Amino acid sequence: TRPDVYLSPFGLRPLFSGVPEVLTLHDVSALRMAHIPSFVSRVLYRLSLLDAVRAKRILTDSTFSHDEIVELLPVRADKVVPVLLGVPAPIGDAPVPQRPAGLRAERFALVVADNRPRKNLAVLARAWAQDAPDLTLVAVGPRDPRFPSLEEGSGGSDRVQSLGWVSPAELAWLYAHATLVLLPSRYEGFGFPLLEAMTAGVPAVVSDIPVFHEVGGEAARYVPVDDPAAWRAEVRRLEADPGSRAALREAGLARAATFTYRRTAEGTLAVLRDAVR
Numbered sequence: 704t705r706p707d708v709y710l711s712p713f714g715l716r717p718l719f720s721g722v723p724e725v726l727t728l729h730d731v732s733a734l735r736m737a738h739i740p741s742f743v744s745r746v747l748y749r750l751s752l753l754d755a756v757r758a759k760r761i762l763t764d765s766t767f768s769h770d771e772i773v774e775l776l777p778v779r780a781d782k783v784v785p786v787l788l789g790v791p792a793p794i795g796d797a798p799v800p801q802r803p804a805g806l807r808a809e810r811f812a813l814v815v816a817d818n819r820p821r822k823n824l825a826v827l828a829r830a831w832a833q834d835a836p837d838l839t840l841v842a843v844g845p846r847d848p849r850f851p852s853l854e855e856g857s858g859g860s861d862r863v864q865s866l867g868w869v870s871p872a873e874l875a876w877l878y879a880h881a882t883l884v885l886l887p888s889r890y891e892g893f894g895f896p897l898l899e900a901m902t903a904g905v906p907a908v909v910s911d912i913p914v915f916h917e918v919g920g921e922a923a924r925y926v927p928v929d930d931p932a933a934w935r936a937e938v939r940r941l942e943a944d945p946g947s948r949a950a951l952r953e954a955g956l957a958r959a960a961t962f963t964y965r966r967t968a969e970g971t972l973a974v975l976r977d978a979v980r
Contacts (some may be wrong), residue, residue: 707979714755718925723978724758728783729769730892734775736821740849752776759978762786762971764893767914786976787918788883788893789964790902798872800879807864808839812938813881813905815896816888817844818852819968823887823910828843828856829931835862838882843869860869872884878903882948883941891929894918903956906948908937918962922954 706799709720714728731752732738739745752855755761756778763769769785772778786930816822824842828851831840842865857863869877884900886909900907902920909915911925919925924941926933 708759708975710975714761715751716754716758723760725760725762725974725978726755726758727762728755728768728772729764730890731771731775732821732890732892735771736890738819738821740741755791756782760784760974763972764788765914765917767824767917768892771858784970786967786970786974787962788798788895788898789962789967790898790959791964798870798875800876801872802876802880803843803866803869803873805866806841806877808841808862810837810882811839811841811880812836812885812908813877814840814842814853814885814887815844815899816842816886818846820850821888821890823889823928824853825851825858826851826887826929826931826934827885830935830938831860831863832857834935835860836940836942838862838938839864840885841866841877841881843867843874843877869913875903878905881905883908883938885934885938886915887926887928887934888912888915891915897923898959899924901959904952904956906941906951907955908934909939919955920958922958924951924952959971 706722708723709722712727714726716724733748739748756776761783763772763783763785766785769783772783773780775827818824827840842862846852854863854864884905884907886897888910891914894915897907897909901922907923908926910928924937926937945963
């Protein structure tokens with residue numbers, strides 16, 4: 704059809720398209736964290752990145768990811784454009800929040816992540832393994848059988864529960880009823896659960912990494928990545944302080960309101976127009 708420009712939400716470049724291409728690299732975590740287990744897969748991944756940077760423009764989710772891509776790949780800085788994500792507007796009727804059937808706890812801290820090492824669930828498991836906070840730690844997200852589960856890392860603590868994958872209605876219920884949201888990641892390209900937490904008005908405690916500062920600003924609490932005692936202490940501090948939780952809630956709602964998909968769309972459209980020119 705010979706379009707004026709090709710846009711992809713992924714980083715795979717089409718062969719011989721003959722038109723300007725705009726691809727998306729959400730992050731280059733695999734180059735930092737080495738979490739692709741197969742040597743062949745790692746080689747193919749790197750080759751795909753080296754091909755992707757031949758596109759006219761590369762979209763990415765944050766200034767942090769922009770800087771990582773420019774540092775780790777042979778690409779000019781002006782060719783990579785950070786366009787921050789936004790809060791998606793509901794399409795049709797929003798799902799009615801539904802309590803997950805297997806949830807045991809009434810008061811809980813929520814972590815939304817799979818169990819790959821870069822998500823760093825191990826630090827929370829250690830924080831709850833001994834002298835656990837009063838809140839139950841509830842995790843949602845798919846489980847990779849190659850890596851330990853949250854329960855295994857905590858030594859089988861009865862205040863730790865992994866629910867696995869949950870439906871959008873169940874996730875909405877969990878955000879609406881969580882006392883805190885915890886995000887202990889070592890590396891993220893954006894960290895969408897932080898934006899979801901702020902949008903839901905849930906105070907967030909997150910790892911002290913650059914991209915979370917970029918997204919959360921003053922609307923989150925930051926904890927050293929590998930310090931389980933610090934995570935335990937911050938959870939206890941906020942759980943016992945309704946005033947601080949209320950302040951974080953208001954700051955999060957105000958900050959989340961600036962992350963609109965209208966802004967994301969306008970930024971993307973500007974990149975497409977630039978690629979055509």
